Amino acid sequence: MTTPPIRRGVPIVAACFVAMVGAILLAPLVGSTTISIARVFDRAVPFADNIDAQIFFIARLPRAVAAALVGGTLAAAGVVFQGLLRNPLATPYTLGVSAGASLGAMVAITFNLALPIGGVAPASLAGATLAVAVVYALATVRHRGFSTTVLLLAGVTLNAFFSALILFVQYMGDFAQTYRALRWLMGDLDVAGYTPILTALPLVALAFVIFAWLARPLNLLSLGADAASTRGIDVVRAQRAAFFGASLATGAAVSVGGPIGFVGIIVPHLVRLVVGSDHRLVLPASTFFGAAFLVGCDAVARIVLAPIELPVGIVTAIVGGPFFLWLLVRRR
Amino acid sequence: MKLAGWITALALGVIGISPAQPRPTRIVSLVPAVTEMLFAVGAGDRVVGVSSFDRYPPEAATRARLGALIDPDVERLLALRPDLAIVYGTQSDLISRLTRAGVPLLRYEHAELADITQTLRLVGARVGRDGEASRLAARIEDEIANIRRQVAGRPRPRTALVIGREPDALRGIFASGGVGFMHDMLEAAGGANAFSDVRRQSLQVSAELLLAREPEVILEAHPPEGWTPARVARERQLWRAFPGLPAVRNDRLHILTDEVVLVPGPRVVDGIRLMAQVLHPGAVRRAAGASGATGYPVRGAEASRPSREP
Amino acid sequence: MIRVHGVHFGYDDAPVLRGVSLSVEQGDLVGILGPNGSGKTTLLRLLAGALAPDAGSVTLDGQPTGIHSRRALARRLAVVPQETHLAFDYSAMEIVLMGRYPHLGPFEVEGPADLAIARAALETTGTGHLAERIFGTLSGGEKQRVVIASALAQLSAGADETSSAALSVGERSVLLLDEPTASLDIRYQLEVASLLRRLHDERRLTIVFSTHDLRFAASIATTVVLLGRGTVLRSGPPATALTPGAVADLYDIDEALAVPLLGT
Numbered sequence: 001m002t003t004p005p006i007r008r009g010v011p012i013v014a015a016c017f018v019a020m021v022g023a024i025l026l027a028p029l030v031g032s033t034t035i036s037i038a039r040v041f042d043r044a045v046p047f048a049d050n051i052d053a054q055i056f057f058i059a060r061l062p063r064a065v066a067a068a069l070v071g072g073t074l075a076a077a078g079v080v081f082q083g084l085l086r087n088p089l090a091t092p093y094t095l096g097v098s099a100g101a102s103l104g105a106m107v108a109i110t111f112n113l114a115l116p117i118g119g120v121a122p123a124s125l126a127g128a129t130l131a132v133a134v135v136y137a138l139a140t141v142r143h144r145g146f147s148t149t150v151l152l153l154a155g156v157t158l159n160a161f162f163s164a165l166i167l168f169v170q171y172m173g174d175f176a177q178t179y180r181a182l183r184w185l186m187g188d189l190d191v192a193g194y195t196p197i198l199t200a201l202p203l204v205a206l207a208f209v210i211f212a213w214l215a216r217p218l219n220l221l222s223l224g225a226d227a228a229s230t231r232g233i234d235v236v237r238a239q240r241a242a243f244f245g246a247s248l249a250t251g252a253a254v255s256v257g258g259p260i261g262f263v264g265i266i267v268p269h270l271v272r273l274v275v276g277s278d279h280r281l282v283l284p285a286s287t288f289f290g291a292a293f294l295v296g297c298d299a300v301a302r303i304v305l306a307p308i309e310l311p312v313g314i315v316t317a318i319v320g321g322p323f324f325l326w327l328l329v330r331r332r
Numbered sequence: 333m334k335l336a337g338w339i340t341a342l343a344l345g346v347i348g349i350s351p352a353q354p355r356p357t358r359i360v361s362l363v364p365a366v367t368e369m370l371f372a373v374g375a376g377d378r379v380v381g382v383s384s385f386d387r388y389p390p391e392a393a394t395r396a397r398l399g400a401l402i403d404p405d406v407e408r409l410l411a412l413r414p415d416l417a418i419v420y421g422t423q424s425d426l427i428s429r430l431t432r433a434g435v436p437l438l439r440y441e442h443a444e445l446a447d448i449t450q451t452l453r454l455v456g457a458r459v460g461r462d463g464e465a466s467r468l469a470a471r472i473e474d475e476i477a478n479i480r481r482q483v484a485g486r487p488r489p490r491t492a493l494v495i496g497r498e499p500d501a502l503r504g505i506f507a508s509g510g511v512g513f514m515h516d517m518l519e520a521a522g523g524a525n526a527f528s529d530v531r532r533q534s535l536q537v538s539a540e541l542l543l544a545r546e547p548e549v550i551l552e553a554h555p556p557e558g559w560t561p562a563r564v565a566r567e568r569q570l571w572r573a574f575p576g577l578p579a580v581r582n583d584r585l586h587i588l589t590d591e592v593v594l595v596p597g598p599r600v601v602d603g604i605r606l607m608a609q610v611l612h613p614g615a616v617r618r619a620a621g622a623s624g625a626t627g628y629p630v631r632g633a634e635a636s637r638p639s640r641e642p
Numbered sequence: 643m644i645r646v647h648g649v650h651f652g653y654d655d656a657p658v659l660r661g662v663s664l665s666v667e668q669g670d671l672v673g674i675l676g677p678n679g680s681g682k683t684t685l686l687r688l689l690a691g692a693l694a695p696d697a698g699s700v701t702l703d704g705q706p707t708g709i710h711s712r713r714a715l716a717r718r719l720a721v722v723p724q725e726t727h728l729a730f731d732y733s734a735m736e737i738v739l740m741g742r743y744p745h746l747g748p749f750e751v752e753g754p755a756d757l758a759i760a761r762a763a764l765e766t767t768g769t770g771h772l773a774e775r776i777f778g779t780l781s782g783g784e785k786q787r788v789v790i791a792s793a794l795a796q797l798s799a800g801a802d803e804t805s806s807a808a809l810s811v812g813e814r815s816v817l818l819l820d821e822p823t824a825s826l827d828i829r830y831q832l833e834v835a836s837l838l839r840r841l842h843d844e845r846r847l848t849i850v851f852s853t854h855d856l857r858f859a860a861s862i863a864t865t866v867v868l869l870g871r872g873t874v875l876r877s878g879p880p881a882t883a884l885t886p887g888a889v890a891d892l893y894d895i896d897e898a899l900a901v902p903l904l905g906t
Binding site for chain 1: 687690692711712713715716717719720721723726727728729730731732733735736737739740741743744746748749751752753754756757796
C-alpha cells in the first residue's frame, strides 16, 4: 500500500458531492402539485403566466438550495462540536445555540416584532449570539484557557434555562401565536425566494473557512489536549475556533430553517462508518451528505401528505430517532 | 319522579343549560366573542370578569382579567363568586374544577357562521335577555342575507384568506381552510376560498401551494396591535415576491386590521361587510351611520382600503 | 542540550516544583524518578515546552523553549503520554501519520515519503503488522508502542533530508515519555524497556522519561534524577545516585527496606 489512508477516502467524498448535486437537481422535480418539466423550461410562455415555471423556480428550487445549505451546515457543525467536546454524541444543539436562536424567534413571533430587516431571522440570530456569548463567558470566567467540561455544563444549563424561557414566551402569546411558534420549532425550509439563503450565506461561508482550517487540529484533539499541544497546535485557539465557528454555522442554519434535529448527529455517524474518522474526510463528506439528506427529507415532507406539508423536523426525527437508539445500543 | 328530574337535570347539564335557575348576576366570560354578546344584549353590567384578550366593548376592559384559553386564573375567577361562567369546551381541566366548585357553566365551541347567532340566542336565554338576543340575532341574520344578495350574481374571486404569517416575511403562512366561521364569512362576502378543499379550519400554505392555487385576491386578517398604515404599506409589498399571482398582478392585496373579521361575535356582520367592500367594491352599501349592527362604530375601515401607493 | 534552571511552577495556589535545576545532554537516557505527586509529569511538560515556568528558565540549545513556534518545537521534542484515550476510531497508521502534521504545510496532505516514514516507525517499534488495526482494539503494550512510533515519525526528518533511511530521527531530537510502563503488564514493560534501549543505543536518540518504578529506571537509564519534595534531591548515573539512603529519602521509607528494591 503506497497511498496514505486519506487518499482512499477521496472517492467517497466525491460520491457525496455528486449525491448533493443530484439531490438539488432532482428535488424540484417532485412536489405536491403536478407540473410539466417541458412547460417549466418553455421560453415561449412569459414567466408571469407560467405557473409551472413559477412553482419550479420560486417555490421548489430555492427550497432545495435552502435544504442543502441547512443540511450541510448542520452536519458540519455536528462534526466540529463532536470534535471539540470529544464526544460522538454531541449535536449542534448541545451547547445551547439553537435554544437561543429559538428564543429569539419565539419573541419575534409572539410579540409580533416587525423589524424592517426581515422579522424572525435576525431575531433568531440575535438569540443565538446571546446564547453563545453567555456560554463562552461561563466557560472562561474562572479558567485560564478553555475547559470543555465547563463548556458542556454551561451549554446544558443554558439549554434548560432558555427552554424554560421559550415556554414562558409561548405562554404569554395567544393561541394562534403559540401555534405558529410551535410550527416554527418543527422546522420549515419553505424560503419562497433566495433572500433568507443570501442573508445566511456570509455567515456560513465564514464558518466553513474556519472548518477548513480546523480539520487537522480536530484530528489531533481526538488524541487529547496535551497530545495535541505537543504535536504543534495551539489547543486553546483551536477550541475557540471550533466553538465559535460551529456556533456561527448552527445559528445561521437555525435562522433559515428552524431547529431541525438529528441531521447534526446522524450524518456524521453514517459518514464515519464509511470513511473513518479523519476529519479532513469527515467534514467535507458530512457536509455534502448532510445536504443531500436534508433535501431528501424535505422532499418526503412535501409529498407525503399533499397538499398540506409535514414539517421537515418530523421527517428527520422519524428517520433519526430509531437510528439514534440503534447507535446508543451499538456502542456497548 | 325525582329520578326523572335528576336525569333531566343531568342531560341538560351536559348541554350546558341549567333548568329554571334564577338569572345570573355575576357573570364571567373567558370567550371574547361571548363577552361581546353579553354586552350587546344588555347584560354587560352583570359581567364581572373577562379574558385577557377582551378588548371590546371598551367597558369590558374595566372588568377583572382572568386569563384565557391556555392559562385561566381559576383562583381569581372563583374569588369573584360567579353564578355563571362561560368557558371553552376544550378547557376540560377548568370545567371539572368549576363543576366541583358548583359554578354553573356554559361551554362554548368554535364553529361556523350560523352558530354565532345560535350561540347569541343561547346566551341571551341563559342570562334572561331572550328578547334582546332574538332581536339582535335576527337583525344580524338579515344583514348577512342582505349582503349575500348584494354580491350574488357577481363572479366570486378566488381568495386566499391569510390569518397568520411571520412578521415581515412570507413564511409560516397560515390560511383559512374550507371549514369554520372565517371561511363562511368569506363565502358570505362573495369570495371563493382558494383552499376550500382542505377540510380544516386552518392550514399552513407553502409557496408551492399558493402558486398552484393562483388566488385572484389575497386578504390578510390581523388583530390591530402593531399595524400602522406604514407597516401595512410595507408588508403589502412582500407579496411582490410572487409576481405571477393574479392577486399581485392586479394589486388585489388587502390587509385587514380590524378585529371584526376575527371575532365570531355580534360584529361579525361588520366583518363580512368589510370583506365584501374589498372583494366587490361598490356592490355593498355601508350600513346607516357607518356603524355596525350592534350600534357600535366600526373601526379600521380606513386601513382596509387598498393602498394608493405604487 | 536541555537546561532547566531554578524552575518554580505551581497550579493555581499549590506549588509543585520549587527550584528545580537539571540538564539533559545529547545522547542521554534520563529517568526522572519520584513518588506520585512529586511533579514528574509537570516537569516533563515543562521540558517539552507545553508549560511555561512561573520562575526560572527552560532552555533548548541555550534558547528559551518559549521562543520557538509550537510546530518547530514539535519537530524536535515529542511526548508520549501515559495513556492515550481516543475520542474516535483511528487506525494505528493514522495515529502514526498524525505525528507528521508538524512537518506539513497549511493544507498539505501526507505524501508517499511521510507514509514511508510512518511505516518505518511502526516497524521500529515492532508494530508494523498492526498498521490497519483500529487503535482502540489493541492491547496496552501495542497501544504504547504505536504512540511511540507516532512520536518517532514526529521527530523524523522530512524526505528531502540527506539520510537514506526512511526513518531518520536525528541526534538533535528528544523523546519524552510520561510513565511509559505504568499501566502495562510485565511483559509489555520489558518490551518497551528494550525498545527504548535500542532507540538510544542504535540511533543515539536522547530520551527522558518519568517513572515511579525503581527497577525500570535503574535498568535502562544512563542518568537518574531523583525528584522529591518539589526539588531535585540527587542526580547522576544509577550506580552512584541510587543508593539505599537516597531511595529511602525519596520515598520516605526505612533504609533497610530500600535495599531489596534495588536488587543487585
